[in-house]
Amino acid sequence: MLCANINSGGDCLMKKQKQGYLISFEGVDGAGKSSHIARVKARLEELGFECLQTREPGGTPVGEAIRELVLHHDMDVNTELLLMYAARRQHMVETIQPALDRGVWVITDRFEDSSFAYQAGAGGASWEDCQQLSKWALKGFEPTLTFLFDLPIAVSQSRIQGRAGASDKFEEKPTGYFEAVRAGFIKRSQLNPRRIRLIDAQPSESEVGETVLAELDKFMRTHLNLGLA
Numbered sequence: 090m091l092c093a094n095i096n097s098g099g100d101c102l103m104k105k106q107k108q109g110y111l112i113s114f115e116g117v118d119g120a121g122k123s124s125h126i127a128r129v130k131a132r133l134e135e136l137g138f139e140c141l142q143t144r145e146p147g148g149t150p151v152g153e154a155i156r157e158l159v160l161h162h163d164m165d166v167n168t169e170l171l172l173m174y175a176a177r178r179q180h181m182v183e184t185i186q187p188a189l190d191r192g193v194w195v196i197t198d199r200f201e202d203s204s205f206a207y208q209a210g211a212g213g214a215s216w217e218d219c220q221q222l223s224k225w226a227l228k229g230f231e232p233t234l235t236f237l238f239d240l241p242i243a244v245s246q247s248r249i250q251g252r253a254g255a256s257d258k259f260e261e262k263p264t265g266y267f268e269a270v271r272a273g274f275i276k277r278s279q280l281n282p283r284r285i286r287l288i289d290a291q292p293s294e295s296e297v298g299e300t301v302l303a304e305l306d307k308f309m310r311t312h313l314n315l316g317l318a
């Protein structure tokens with residue numbers, strides 16, 4: 090267990106950490122992403138860090154407008170990819186980077202691994218185009234840590250079955266599409282083993298939550314020099 094290091098004045102020393110970190114959460118639906126985001130945020134706040142929770146597509150007024158467009162209108166996959174990166178560029182410039190510069194930790198529900206998995210892996214856009222676009226739009230900017238929740242698609246679909254009707258066009262896609270999304274995510278994790286923690290999301294939510302917090306502790310030990318016990 091990681092312990093907060095509190096000085097005699099009662100201020101958490103961690104608040105003095107100048108640089109924030111970007112943590113992204115990825116995966117297919119039904120993996121409990123939202124509850125794990127809440128868990129990680131609570132843990133970081135308990136340790137004294139300021140956190141900002143955000144999402145993609147979205148996270149800025151422009152990004153939210155783009156979200157409305159891409160989630161509810163059929164379009165060419167490359168148009169979709171460009172819009173995802175347009176939203177992401179704005180998200181990085183307007184929301185994420187300024188927060189990181191203030192020492193805030195940014196927790197995002199999805200980032201660019203989703204574009205590789207959904208638009209390239211499943212939607213038919215080219216993986217190489219996606220890489221080029223990433224280089225051009227983000228200039229190498231990426232999360233320091235990514236939790237990728239992996240689940241067989243049959244399990245994912247049975248978990249989301251009870252939910253109210255599809256809330257966006259992606260939820261209406263056939264099983265084969267999600268198999269390809271899953272494979273795209275796994276490929277990303279193989280290509281980025283230092284950043285991406287591939288988490289088996291099949292166990293119970295609390296068991297998966299334990300794994301997530303253990304990985305977060307490990308990350309903090311290796312990235313922060315804060316005298317953590």
Ligand code: TYD
Nearest residue numbers: 118145146173199200203204207208259260
């Ligand atoms: P999300 O808000 O996570 O919705 P859900 O709760 O249904 O998972 O993501 C919205 C959808 O947008 C989701 O189906 C994945 C898709 N998406 C892409 O296709 N490409 C992207 O780059 C991103 C960020 C999301």
